[in-house]
Amino acid sequence: MPEPVRLLVASRNPKKLAELRRVLDAAAVEGIELVGLDEVPEYPETPETGATFEENALIKARDGAATTGLACVADDSGIAVDALNGMPGVLSARWSGRHGDDEANTSLLLAQLGDVPDERRGAGFVSACALVLPDGTETVTRGEWRGVVARERAGGGGFGYDPVFVPEGSDRSAAELSPQEKDAASHRGIALRALVPAIAALR
Numbered sequence: 001m002p003e004p005v006r007l008l009v010a011s012r013n014p015k016k017l018a019e020l021r022r023v024l025d026a027a028a029v030e031g032i033e034l035v036g037l038d039e040v041p042e043y044p045e046t047p048e049t050g051a052t053f054e055e056n057a058l059i060k061a062r063d064g065a066a067t068t069g070l071a072c073v074a075d076d077s078g079i080a081v082d083a084l085n086g087m088p089g090v091l092s093a094r095w096s097g098r099h100g101d102d103e104a105n106t107s108l109l110l111a112q113l114g115d116v117p118d119e120r121r122g123a124g125f126v127s128a129c130a131l132v133l134p135d136g137t138e139t140v141t142r143g144e145w146r147g148v149v150a151r152e153r154a155g156g157g158g159f160g161y162d163p164v165f166v167p168e169g170s171d172r173s174a175a176e177l178s179p180q181e182k183d184a185a186s187h188r189g190i191a192l193r194a195l196v197p198a199i200a201a202l203r
């Protein structure tokens with residue numbers, strides 16, 4: 001058996017990282033070994049200052065590939081709310097001013113949408129996933145998951161804005177779905193599955 005190809009999964013968000021690994025594992029590409037950031041020497045990361053999810057995903061994946069010499073996959077994602085003209089968008093992780101504070105980010109979003117009627121509460125989770133190879137080859141995919149922003153939180157699963165996001169065709173929030181249900185429909189699930197052929201070609 002040839003040595004497996006090592007693929008770095010570059011995310012500092014433990015819950016998002018778990019989703020990335022789950023979807024890649026479910027795709028079961030044989031001969032690929034997923035490697036976490038905790039398994040490689042620490043490296044400085046370029047700030048996520050891109051104007052688009054695609055740019056930010058590439059920033060993360062390029063850093064990982066350039067410093068480790070491994071193929072690297074990264075996601076950049078967020079929620080784009082219609083009534084906010086697509087914001088928080090790429091600012092989703094730091095919408096309240098504190099990076100990664102899910103509670104504060106969600107509370108601020110609910111407050112901003114307080115007077116917005118039900119028929120104008122549409123939103124979409126967006127994910128861009130980038131694969132960058134040590135030779136500089138780049139592939140970027142995108143997934144979107146439409147739904148509405150609820151008026152209050154429900155459910156304890158998932159992370160981020162999941163408790164207030166009700167996907168289209170569902171009467172439960174994303175935080176009330178099983179991990180498998182979320183993966184099957186989610187922005188990240190869609191974007192990652194689109195990346196699988198490029199990942200399989202690494203072998």
Ligand SMILES: O=P(O)(O)OP(=O)(O)OP(=O)(O)OC[C@H]1O[C@@H](n2cnc3c(O)ncnc32)[C@H](O)[C@@H]1O
Nearest residue numbers: 011012013075076077078079092093159160161162
């Ligand atoms: O950059 P890395 O290290 O991967 O981790 P991060 O949490 O900073 O990730 P992003 O920069 O891509 O920001 C994404 C934010 O968008 C939100 N988000 C993305 N996907 C989500 C999902 O599936 N469910 C709920 N919220 C999500 C959540 O608030 C995240 O903090």
Ligand SMILES: [Mg+2]
Nearest residue numbers: 012013048093
């Ligand atoms: Mg981030």
